Amino acid sequence: MAGLVPPGPTTVPAGESKKAEEKTDFMNLPCPIPFEELHREALMSLKPEAFEGLRFDFTKGLNQKFSLSHSVYMGPTEIPSQSAETIKIPTAHYEFGANFIDPNLMLIGRVLTDGRLNARVKWDLTDNLTVKANAQLSNEPHMSHGIVNFDYKGKDYRSQFQMGNAALFGASYIQSVTRHLSLGGEVFWAGQHRKSGIGYAARYETDKMVATGQVASTGVVALSYVQKVSEKVSLASDFMYNYITRDVTSSVGYDYILRQCRLRGKIDSNGCAAAYLEERLNMGLNFILSAEIDHRKKDYKFGFGLTVG
């Protein structure tokens, strides 16, 4: 009887404080991720940058912020064709790049041997306002594109305004509704192509999983689900449906992040299986293998490469 501790007032406050932790503070929600990165985890697993041929990248750092990159690529490049067959032309090019990465300003420029320039600028004007610009310029007339984005980050929302050439205007907004759920929408207007559209998106995220959904008036319905099985393994699945063209694609993939390598693989409902391996051979030396097999179109792409620095 003496050993029994009667349930006293000491246990009740502990229970109450636990309840207070679980209740969400709606004034203090986390900032959501940017609207264009909504499907980030699913894209990382399911859409690795597959390439065909040889790729060699050498990045040389001159100081902490500034680096130059030299890149060689040799392999067949697909050109868009009217028939169902894929037409590939062997190409080889050398690309020179200069990167300047500062906490407030990021400048990345890449120029190819045929004169095409790929430029990216990201400038943090203040803590909350960011200007981003992306341009692909080429010597051929009417083949250049440029987009400028103005991003404003609020306490628990993000908004973006976009302007591009060919009279393209777009705006997007995403808001954290609870600690795990964020909802957003976007609207765009393309002047020259006479197209406009509106879309909505939702993202539910916990420590172990991420589920996203997106619907747009261009006919796209995209759902994705990523489960983080452990620190090293995550599995992803994706469903895309176009209600205007009645096109359906579904894919399942995995992403293994191990100590020396990163292996990603996916299989598609279009009969396409892909895998991408990045192996760290040594400090700063990475070996890359990429394979994409499309059984339906009978298109087989295998690539290998080396990245230094």
Add this chain to the structure above:
Amino acid sequence: MASRVSLKSKAKGGKGSKGLDEKSTAQCLKEWSTWALKKAKVVTHYGFIPLVIIIGMNSDPKPQLYQLLSPV
């Protein structure tokens, strides 16, 4: 009669020239903005990478010039 006709034609001519003026300011603006965009495209195309290199070479710690060209 002739004076009335001439007045009418003058008025028409007046209106017409005002209309032409309005059209030409809007068109001028369009032409200038297209010209400015074209020049900006050429300047960006040739000048972006040199700009990044100049900004990088002037950042701290200042790298040496030979480091730009040597592969080490």
